[in-house]
Amino acid sequence: MNPPATSPLSPVDAHRIERHAAAADAAGFLHPVHQALLHRRGWLKMLAPRAAGGAELPLPEVVRLEEAVAAIDGSMGWVLTLCAGAGWFAGFLAPELARQIIGTPRVCLGGSGASTGYADEDDDGYRISGRWDYASGAPMATHFTLNAILRANGQPLLDEQGAPRSRAFLVPAALVRVEDNWRSIGMRASASHSYRIEDAWVSKEHGFTIRPDAATANGPLYRFPFYSLAYVTLAANVAGMASHFVRLARECIGRRQKGMPLLEEKEQSLHAARTHFYQTLDRSWAQVAGGITLSDDDMLSIQTSSLKLVATARAAVDELYPYCGLHAAHAESTINRVWRDFHTASQHSLLLPA
Structure with missing residues (x-):
């Protein structure tokens, strides 16, 4: 294909x-x-x-x-x-540490965004312990990212609002034990396993803050807001899977000669949502590349266009599936694998309707 x-x-x-x-x-x-x-x-x-x-x-x-x-x-x-x-x-990250990590042979960074571990202050570093889920690409990862709640003397450190403080870390895979537990119906080859760290020490340089004003690299890429970046990259994945499904659905529906008007309607809807999505992304990127900080309204536009694309993709896949016949339900068919992948990926919590 x-x-x-x-x-x-x-x-x-x-x-x-x-x-x-x-x-x-x-x-x-x-x-x-x-x-x-x-x-x-x-x-x-x-x-x-x-x-x-x-x-x-x-x-x-x-x-x-x-x-x-x-x-x-x-x-x-x-x-x-x-x-x-x-x-x-x-x-x-500190530039020297970033060079060391990115210079690792066959470097691959995986990880999780959940704060499901602890980082205890220990001299000029931290001792990290915890367990994190859904690290896509875990078997090939040379390093893992994670979020951990900061503690001193066993007690969580609190922010100005009295909530536990969390910090992001990047650690070498040698400190990590991967748990082979990814058993989803789809996205099987993503190998999104859990991983565990038990009382591993890292220097403070392995911790970092994800904010434009905390970036150590100067390019516009690191001034683009984190959640905006997450929305557009995840939505594009879902859109790609949906377009694959629709192409395969056209083959099925063409043989059955039923559901063709719906297919054409969904193709047009996906095209319109995708066009708007990329117009919003391109405009936002041009702003950031030009030195302009995205406003709250700008970031909301990115989120809205991303979620609209995901919702349009869901509607296309779900409404066309019944017209694809039992071939689409066969576990070894390509269209079934794409259907399973789509419905697994679109479960990501960031892609839920606002």
């Missing part, structure tokens, strides 16, 4: 991804060809600072690539997005 002519994916790379997608799904992790492609193309470093050895690509270019990969294989698109997204955090 080749991508559209305007796709940022080459036909050769698209074929490599598609050819091994079913095998990766059955194995429960990305095929070696997929992994090699991620590293050979430098995609896992595309959001990391150039000064640290990353590509630091413009965000609209990154998002379009992530959508294109997800439109061939949802699991690979998801791993690319989440692991490259973790690489973005290098723009908030």
